[in-house]
Amino acid sequence: MRKRQLGNSGLEVSALGFGCMGLSYGYGPATDTAEAIKLIRAGVERGITFFDTAEAYGPFINEGVVGEALAPMRDQVVIATKFGFRDGDTSKGLDSRPERIRQVAEEALKRLRTDRIDLFYQHRVDPAVPIEDVAGTVKELILEGKVKHFGMSEAGVENIRRAHAVQPLTALQSEYSLWWREPEKEILPVLEELGIGFVPFSPLGKGFLTGAIDARTSFSANDFRSSVPRFSPEARQANRALVDVLAGIANRKQVTPAQLALAWLLAQKPWIVPIPGTTKLHRLVENAGAALVVLSSEDLSEIEAAVSDAPVQGARYSTDRQKLVGK
Numbered sequence: 001m002r003k004r005q006l007g008n009s010g011l012e013v014s015a016l017g018f019g020c021m022g023l024s025y026g027y028g029p030a031t032d033t034a035e036a037i038k039l040i041r042a043g044v045e046r047g048i049t050f051f052d053t054a055e056a057y058g059p060f061i062n063e064g065v066v067g068e069a070l071a072p073m074r075d076q077v078v079i080a081t082k083f084g085f086r087d088g089d090t091s092k093g094l095d096s097r098p099e100r101i102r103q104v105a106e107e108a109l110k111r112l113r114t115d116r117i118d119l120f121y122q123h124r125v126d127p128a129v130p131i132e133d134v135a136g137t138v139k140e141l142i143l144e145g146k147v148k149h150f151g152m153s154e155a156g157v158e159n160i161r162r163a164h165a166v167q168p169l170t171a172l173q174s175e176y177s178l179w180w181r182e183p184e185k186e187i188l189p190v191l192e193e194l195g196i197g198f199v200p201f202s203p204l205g206k207g208f209l210t211g212a213i214d215a216r217t218s219f220s221a222n223d224f225r226s227s228v229p230r231f232s233p234e235a236r237q238a239n240r241a242l243v244d245v246l247a248g249i250a251n252r253k254q255v256t257p258a259q260l261a262l263a264w265l266l267a268q269k270p271w272i273v274p275i276p277g278t279t280k281l282h283r284l285v286e287n288a289g290a291a292l293v294v295l296s297s298e299d300l301s302e303i304e305a306a307v308s309d310a311p312v313q314g315a316r317y318s319t320d321r322q323k324l325v326g327k
Helices: 033-045 061-076 098-111 131-143 157-166 187-194 233-253 257-268 281-292 297-309
Strands: 003-005 012-014 050-052 078-083 117-122 147-153 169-175 197-201
Touching: 033 061, 033 281, 061 078, 061 098, 078 098, 098 117, 098 131, 117 131, 117 169, 131 147, 131 157, 147 157, 157 169, 157 187, 169 187, 187 197, 233 257, 233 297, 257 281, 257 297
Parallel strands: 050 078, 078 117, 117 147, 147 169, 169 197
Antiparallel strands: 003 012
């Protein structure tokens, strides 16, 4: 698989990473540990070198799975994890106090079975802690050799600039896809100006852009999409228009809708590295194949027109969850 560099940082990763969250958290029952390990290693075999986890995924379970899976090939891969929630539990609120950041780093190193965290993200901006204190703490961890690179997730322009002034950011991770293009307004221009890479999560619209989800699809109670307005039956029915037109373009290109959506992201900027997640080997293989798809300017214009004609219905988050975004 081709490699990309995240901004001006010098951190080189595969053009597509692997978002590991769904193996343990967020999308229903956790995948069997042995199967999850097998899947992560299958990703390595297909050239994926960038793996994303967080203490909050479980909590803690996902880091352990990722650590066990990648221990035999640790020096061949880049591991990203995150801090920022009280006790690692998203339901308990935010916590980016310096002492908590240090605690998360020490515990993550043990779970990940490693001596360094390649990319350490603040999971969400904590308004109670000055971002300069957060960046300064990560800077200290970098000087100590425990962390290699600093990142933020779902941060707004002001906090990106303030943090970057203290400790240069390697990457921002936020949602970005053909059905969530908000970052194009302010975020992408700032990242380009500052030389920061961009890591889109949910690059397939939490599965919707694959075409596998429709108004009849049911979600389990522990699948967070069950509480997302964009995944209400009515919104899914309305949003099929976008999926159907993208499927038509994909068919003519002889690729899958998922591959088209990922290739579109890769075509936006050379410093964008999407991290699709999956629990299925055939989806992993399909996603990896997207790195080989080349979209012409005509293809991109056709996709742009299709998206303009089929606006997405429904908010991407519940009101409470949205409050944590873009600070």
